[in-house]
Amino acid sequence: MLLDLVPAGETRALLDIGTGTGRMLEILAPRAEHAVGIDTSREMLTVARVNLERAGLRNCSIRQGDMYQLPLPGASFDTVVIHQVLHYADRPAEAIQEATRVLRPGGRLVIVDFAPHALEFLRVDHAHRRLGFADDEILGWCRAAGLEPARSRHLPGSPLTVAIWQARRSSPRPAGAMAAASERAVLVNPTGLV
Secondary structure, three states: OHHHHOOOOOEEEEEEEOOOOOHHHHHHHHHEEEEEEEEOOHHHHHHHHHHHHHOOOOOEEEEEOEOOEOOOOOOOEEEEEEEOOHHHOOOHHHHHHHHHHOEEEEEEEEEEEEOOOOOOHHHHHHOOOOOOOOHHHHHHHHHHOOEEEOOOEEEOOOOOOEEEEEEEEOOOOOHHHHHHHHHHHHHHOOOOOO
């Protein structure tokens, strides 16, 4: 399903936030010219580096970094993936905001995580901070970050359901279109009074 959401030829630069073992890079990097994985854990980055070298993915690089303050310039990626990371986050809305910062206009954000559930042992045994996310919650955070959400998808499982949310950063309107819209506004309301 992720391969359908990241079509070949549409992504020059891909970012995987919370890359862990690098699995999402292994799957998606062949569809990008360049792919970057970010993680806070040096140990996980070591595992990811070995996995990416074994897979022969020379278009990938990995870096240590914080999802709340990515060590990357703004508007530098066509696709940003946050796969099974937000349920560990103290501030998931801020992570989405930061992911949006590095998206190019027209770029896509893909979030994969759990739908709401009541498996409390995941907090204790696996350090989950959140027991899944509702569609309205994730899509609301995307809208607040300035993204245009698309339809979410759910992959029911037992006992957990995985959800996939996607959103796009709107493209700036061409200068000619902005001028034409401004001119139409003046013609509709020549006084300028609202």
